[in-house]
Amino acid sequence: MPPRDVNSPPSGVNPPSRGVNPPPRGIALLLASLAALGPFSIDTYLPSFQDIGQSLNATPIEVQQTLSAYLLPFAIMALWHGAISDAFGRRRVILVSLALFGLALAGCLFATRIEHLWVLRALQGMSAGAGIVIGRAIVRDLYDGAQAQRLMSHITMMFALAPAIAPVIGGRLQYWFGWRSVFAFLVLMTLALLLACWRMLPETLAPERRQSLHPGYLARTYWKVLTSPAFLLACGGLAFNFAGFFIYVMSAPVFLMGHLAVPETGFLWLFGPAMAGLMSGAWLAGRFAGKLTLRQTIARGYLVMGMAALGNVGLNLWLPPSLPMSVMPIFVYTFGMSLAMPCITLLALDPFPEQRGLAASCQLFLQAGSNGLIAGILAPLLWGSTLTLAYGMGVLLLLGATSSWLHYWLTGDKSRTQAMTRPPV
Structure with a gap:
């Protein structure tokens, strides 16, 4: 094996563009x-x-x-x-x-x-x-x-x-x-x-790596990104996973004040556990970096989300809505969601190394569109009871897991699973 050039960047760091500190x-x-x-x-x-x-x-x-x-x-x-x-x-x-x-x-x-x-x-x-x-x-x-x-x-x-x-x-x-x-x-x-x-x-983007704003070039590039099966499946995984939580955000007044009899000042009952789950899951994803592959971290995230969704349905089938039981599955779900989210985001951007900015734009646009549909259509259909919300979480998670599995089936080990080893010291 040839010796590593002492001037090359360490593993895990992209070569800096010329002129970038x-x-x-x-x-x-x-x-x-x-x-x-x-x-x-x-x-x-x-x-x-x-x-x-x-x-x-x-x-x-x-x-x-x-x-x-x-x-x-x-x-x-x-x-x-x-x-x-x-x-x-x-x-x-x-x-x-x-x-x-x-x-x-x-x-x-x-x-x-x-x-x-x-x-x-x-x-x-x-x-x-x-x-x-x-x-x-x-x-x-x-x-x-x-x-x-x-x-x-x-x-x-x-x-x-x-x-x-x-x-x-x-x-x-x-x-x-x-x-x-x-x-x-x-x-x-x-x-x-x-x-x-x-x-x-x-x-971070050197002049020689910049792209054109010519309408023809942009049209071809947007078409390339928005018709990429790997990109759409990764974005689908992100959107459906988030939707399983977002239906509760959009249903918060009915869920808390209607079903759980929480006063107007008690919205922290929902957002407190949810934000704690999001932050702790993201923290653990950072700890897993270099120890597990992207796919392994994503799989653990789906395992946690799956347990949360099943537990949510079970609790609502057998017990009346109450605190804190009705919000515990949301904490667990958001923990698993944010454990997988950073890794799926990277998988969505990786196929377009020369158009990362445009790909990130398309990703956020699709997420915003999904959130709009949930707010306007899906949440009002599900907030009639805590059980229908639990079923909604389960179905949306199943769609997210299916999207991620299809992404893995389509890309296999080409999606950087080998790149997550710990950088050498």
């Missing part, structure tokens, strides 16, 4: 913060809906439309953030997106009509998805193998933490200072993140 020590926290910014900006202002309506003379439906105005541009632009970063570089697009996001947030401070908030929230939605899309591409630009899995796990942990703490912070700010203080806090947070990215975020 080594990533800073805080890159995991930085990318995780970028990924969490979008969901954080949604959940933080939810406790202020009533105050916004009173202040701007808006109906509850009109205030609710500020959320719709955010989510629709978010889903549409999710298709484009990656392609734009493939053409102009990761760092530049991140900085511009954060600046636009912060300016739109600042505009919310001075809104005097609900229509102003609609427009400003739409601008925020256009730029919010850049962090999570480009962050995933940066992970694959920088790292391979176990190190990529560890970094993706850290991002998943931070992403899971945001929905748990955002309403708490927003509720306190609303109670003390009113709804405009929530947007002032988000402006300061975005400014701090912009400065951190300016100082710390490296450019």
